[in-house]
Amino acid sequence: AYITPGLLDTEDSNGSVVPGAWRNLIENQDVCTLTSNPSDRSSSLSARDVSNSLKEFFYDEGAIDFQWQMIE
Numbered sequence: 001a002y003i004t005p006g007l008l009d010t011e012d013s014n015g016s017v018v019p020g021a022w023r024n025l026i027e028n029q030d031v032c033t034l035t036s037n038p039s040d041r042s043s044s045l046s047a048r049d050v051s052n053s054l055k056e057f058f059y060d061e062g063a064i065d066f067q068w069q070m071i072e
Contacts, residue, residue, distance in 0.1 A: 004021075006020060006021050008020040008022065009023075
């Protein structure tokens with residue numbers, strides 16, 4: 001079993017959170033201080049060009065009948 005009883009947070013009968021044991025496992029680690037920088041994962045211009053080309057294709061000549069029914 002990967003998740004043992006009491007490892008995850010739970011709720012009591014009043015809806016209050018009962019902290020799980022996982023919190024003690026990471027208490028002294030920097031897991032929660034991770035930050036993300038969106039510019040580190042920005043797509044390249046060529047990836048955006050491909051995405052736009054596919055969008056245009058499936059909107060025009062590559063469109064199929066049922067796709068318009070899905071958004072109505």
